[in-house]
Amino acid sequence: HSVLTQPPSVSGAPxxxxxxxxxxxxxxxxxxxxxxxxxxxxxxxxxxxxxxxTNRPSGVPDRFSGSESGTSASLAITGLQAEDEAxxxxxxxxxxxxxxxxxxxxxxxxxx
Amino acid sequence: xxxxxxxxxxxxPGSSVKVSCKASGGTFNIxxxxxxxxxxxxxxxxxxxxMLTYGTANYAQKFQGRVTITADESTxxxxxxxxxxxxxxxxxxxxxxxxxxxxxxxxxxxxxxxxSS
Numbered sequence: 001h002s003v004l005t006q007p008p009s010v011s012g013a014p015x016x017x018x019x020x021x022x023x024x025x026x027x028x029x030x031x032x033x034x035x036x037x038x039x040x041x042x043x044x045x046x047x048x049x050x051x052x053x054t055n056r057p058s059g060v061p062d063r064f065s066g067s068e069s070g071t072s073a074s075l076a077i078t079g080l081q082a083e084d085e086a087x088x089x090x091x092x093x094x095x096x097x098x099x100x101x102x103x104x105x106x107x108x109x110x111x112x
Numbered sequence: 113x114x115x116x117x118x119x120x121x122x123x124x125p126g127s128s129v130k131v132s133c134k135a136s137g138g139t140f141n142i143x144x145x146x147x148x149x150x151x152x153x154x155x156x157x158x159x160x161x162x163m164l165t166y167g168t169a170n171y172a173q174k175f176q177g178r179v180t181i182t183a184d185e186s187t188x189x190x191x192x193x194x195x196x197x198x199x200x201x202x203x204x205x206x207x208x209x210x211x212x213x214x215x216x217x218x219x220x221x222x223x224x225x226x227x228s229s
Contacts, residue, residue: 002155036215038156045206045222046148046156051215089156093214100170101146101158101214 003028004090004104011110012080020107022073022090028102030071033093037066037075040087049088050075077109085111113138115145115207115220122226128195131223133207135188144210145190147181149203150222161210162190197227 005023012018022035029035035053038046048057050066053073063084065076073092077084090104118132135142146161160171162181169181180193190207205223208216 034213034215038216040156045219046208046216047219048215048217051211051217052213057217091156091214091216100172101161101210103148103156103158106155 002105003094003096003102004092006088006090006104006107008105009108009110011112012077013112014080014082016080017076017078018080018109019077020075020088020090020109022075022104024071024073024092024094026071027096028071028092028094029068029073031095033095035066035068035073036091037064038089038091039084040089042086046089080109080111082111085109113142113209113218115209115218117205117207117220117223120224120226122228123197125198125227125229127197128193129197129225130191130193131205131207131225133190133192133220135190135209139188142209143212145181145183146208146210146216147179147192148206148208148216150206151200151203154203159192159194159205194225197225199227201225202227 010018037050039049040046053068054066063079088107094102114136116134121129144161144163147159162169162183183190207220209218
């Protein structure tokens with residue numbers, strides 16, 4: 001099972017703001033390891049959305065933003081658009097024996 | 113950087129599968145290649161990776177002893193071999209470039225591996 005916990009789904013109307021939480025522990029996010037976020041549209045490979053907690057790769061709209069505090073991180077989407085309906089995953093590094101790179105459980109964003 | 117993976121595989125339980133991932137365009141910048149799988153309707157799971165700088169592989173504890181990741185520098189291709197296949201290994205397998213901050217910034221198109229008798 002994943003060591004990073006996300007809500008199964010979040011929803012919002014077009015134009016609204018939604019946030020997705022990613023809760024870890026002292027062996028991953030709480031240990032200071034970077035958090036990264038991915039967007040996965042149906043039937044496609046994941047796409048890097050945020051890296052290093054808060055940074056956007058070139059081409060990613062500034063409607064997407066990341067933050068991190070303690071043992072958790074969050075992804076915010078402002079000005080929600082229909083094309084944002086997708087699955088979102090957080091990812092970090094874990095220094096325990098359970099693995100090295102770990103993903104969150106995933107969150108489905110539903111645009112109402 | 114573009115990553116192109118090998119095609120669909122159908123395997124019998126107990127057999128092995130070897131999936132390839134060929135990199136092109138700026139391969140000299142690649143720090144490492146990771147392998148991630150996604151079972152039908154499920155989330156993403158890191159399996160292991162190959163650090164091109166050091167020529168070494170590391171694996172998730174769950175797959176230790178069953179997965180082998182190798183690289184052929186002459187063709188810029190990384191391979192992931194999974195043995196003793198069982199039905200639970202049915203999944204789409206992705207390769208992705210791993211950056212030095214731990215993010216996966218370029219992904220292959222995915223390879224569907226179906227394990228069925």
